[in-house]
Amino acid sequence: MAAPQPTPFRVAIEPAVLDDLRARLARTRWPDEPANVPPWQAGTSVEYMKQLVDYWRTGFDWRVHEAALNEFRQFKARVGGIDLHFIHEPGRGPAPMPLLLSHGWPGSVFEFRRLIPMLTDPARFGGDERDAFTVVAPSLPGYGFSYQPGQAAFGVEEIADTFAALMTDVLGYERFAAQGGDWGGFITTRLGHAHAKKLYGIHLNLLAVRRDGEMPQTDEAEKRYAGELAHFLKEETGYQWIQGTRPITLAHGLTDSPAGLAAWIVEKFQRWSDNDGDPAHAVGRDEMLANITLYWVTGAIGSSFWPYYWRMHREWPIPRGATIDVPMGYLEFPKEILRPPRSLAQRTYSDIRRWTVAQRGGHFAAMEQPEVLAHEIREFFRPLRST
Template structure:
């Protein structure tokens, strides 16, 4: 495996785009849902409208040009080719920072935030808040390689990310994560504490503490109710991806409409959108993300991370013992995020919480939904540990 760092540019063959348009045109649609809301999934009329726009109006080449303005690279780590964005700050005292998203996110999730994080003075900020930004693509996602053997858990990914930061020459760095990135970033804090200045999470992985159940706050009570609702009505995707990702993968890799519905349904459920998804994430941004799963055909390989690690993360929420993290930790809690932990629940695992803020707006994809708030949250925490 070539461990050199090689420049990378996205260059999708026109034949792949022609194939996509043909598949969209030949879609065999189901009948409409028997309800007048999203309770059975993505409504037929909405999905047909989005996919019609995808086929006739969406401009992948504009997205490709825009993404290629970001410096992208690939390198071999632990036998796997890893794709990453690496934006070095013009400010010499910048702190290296590795950002990790999850499913169904992509590099698009961080696109609005990378510039302000790397060069704050260009966006009206302070040079003292600058970061060298590293944004790697999870194995099996985007333009990283797809694992061909089991074993690529969140812990192995964390080890790969620490090797990447070392290879880039960064001896001391920060880490930030959301969704699977929460788990990877938490693991980085556990496995590389000698080099990690601190970790920032949106949100922290914090199981409800049974010792508090006789003295719950209103927020904690709401969180428990939301968790129960999620288990009953919102967890089907994770059950399938954690148990039979290969079976699901045939549909996601073969059908662009199926993939689009699978991803858009979670964006609508997890964003702070009051039922109007495109009021917070534009249609083009949604399709940009879908394309980063469609073009490299990662429906199965991305889902497989659930098969690898979902039980481990679920155990963190059910085990009577707590696997602690001792590095400085910052937590930003966006209101539509699930689960929405309390600080005292989080402090059972993260023993050095130095920053905690509960925000008024935003959901699971905070960097995409509320980029300015996300940037300020990252800056605010890392000011405490630089």
Template sequence: MDPAATLGAVPADWCAVLRSDFDNLREACMESRPFTIHVADEAIEDLHRRLWNSHWPGSIDADSWEDGTSLSFLKRLRDHWLHQFDWRMQEGRLNRLPQYVSTIRGLGIHFVHQPGVGPAPMPLVLTHGWPGSFAEMERIIPLLADPGANGGDPGDAFHVVVPSLPGYGFSQAPAAPGVSAREIAAIWRELMAGLGYDRFAAQGGDIGAGVSCWLARSFPESLVGVHLNYIPGSFRPGRDKSTAPLSAEETAFLDKAAAFAAAEGAYAALQATKPLTLAFALSDSPIGLAAWIAEKFRAWSDCGGELERAIPIDTLLTDVSIYWFSGNISASLRLYKELRSQPLAFEVGERVGVPFGVSVFPRELPMPPRSWVERALNVVRWTCMPAGGHFAALEQPEALTEEIRAFFRPLRSRDNV
């Protein structure tokens, strides 16, 4: 589906209403088009037809996840998707977020732009990953933008910007190769500058962590600081005979990462090498798409094997539906190929001076020790969290929010923003 087709009518006085509370919105309105999600009725009907006509594979054990997504789980999810899940309700809720589209470097970039409420909100760009979407940040946006209304200190407020990665959600897919995390970081910098933010903060996990690292590496003068809840798998500090030898903890991490890649990394290898072959199947079958995404949410979340303990089924189906209705699954998979071609590898002696904070959630994918990260990044805060997994903004929104607030609190000053 063409994301432009989802643009809806917005009241003519929309910008005027918000301008009184947000000094930078005028510039944003001049350069951005307000965006409303609206999936055509025909697209919803087509989805339902495909769900009704699902073909099921055989399974040795229908309840087991050992060979991939459980057959019995997916049948239950299909029934919920058909008979209980209400896309229009999810669409209406998401449309309460202030959304826009801006054309940057030839790509239509969809983003949420939520003004902060406080004495001096800090601009903050939040970046999601795969198989997430901008909707992953829905619960933390109000906590960050209006802490005073959510049990916090108004002095911790942020102007929150949540873009959809190119080729994800309602952002336009690249038409040519070359749009890697490094290029996306450059797009984000232009987006933030277009909103009037010459200095800003960044936060991310998964692919969003890579984009945030590239922001600090490529544009240190624009970054106040970076908070991460994941260290990208391609992160490699520069090493040669002159650098400190690996510690036992670092060696153990590299062994653990290699074991994870061997046991669980087939999805990434496929997406980074032959993404289009997979995309044919996932673009044609909503059941196939749901199976591919649900297995990762279960494996990577702190759910104890029961996915819905961490991710409600409607939340999961909202994410899957965004991939389905946008038609962007092919581009989202292909980003892995771009990431592989341009890893986050540092030169010997290279170290980014921008302050970094890292929150380590216990059920996260393999995470390096602090010493490994400090070889290339200026880590000033490192927190081991009590619960949560890869999808921290969904699983532990309050805990993640407090970590973001705490990290950036000492970085707030008139000279810094």
């Protein structure tokens, strides 16, 4: 059977969809925020949301961001049983390495807008053209323009298989590099397990290490991580439990209320980015709203929860006792939600070639610190180009 041929794709949201968004924002009903509860302590600040929604309705211009996304070469292809949306941007250099970029939740391909040019055309940013990559950045199945009503619910395993098929069967790359954070880190790690022979190596900014009772605590770094993990599981995983157990129930509210959708997502930008209290100071207000608007106009928020559902109803995507043996590089940001020490990472990743700790940044690396991330990706994959 012949491989499916990609068809060119451009973003063009109907004006009526944007008019409806503004009308819904104008009718927002606000919850109460007790005076004796500090802002952000119990969820997204109501006062912050009032200001953000007002700007979203009266000042934000979706068309600017739509045009920016359309500057990239975008396609759709029938792969893995769905119509997969992806950016496929050729590198400018003598021998660009194919690189798969995988985003996470609550992100989208918008995360990579500043990063992609740094990877495809390093000479333009003061780098070496020999470090160029041809970048493939898909929207995860169920996310953005990779969502269609009625399609199957994918977990990490299906997404990794779909991305491998995209790179090899559809685009024709015999081998490729892969990078990811958040779910993208899990997907990239799963690729290293299930499709190792297709990879030059993997680079991560979030590690897919187990979080169970077998975790050792033999030194100060491991004890520190155990404490951070305990706090995270107690205070920061409410979203995981509802998205992983009753995703459709939550989807009813967030699919109908743009303010509710924004509050659900903005909290993660506030909690997980390296900011001074205002997430817009870390990722940019318009960039944050462009990402949220993409969830709204595609209606994909409910389907974006399925990786959480399958994560809670399946075994860990890397079998117990298995290791990832492809070359691995890691970039740790100080405000990342979880930062396992290298001693624990080595139990999963057997061939760690590069381990870097950044001075600033958080969970949304490609938005917060694209220059640092681009540099580390180039440095890690440079010696692997000849393998």
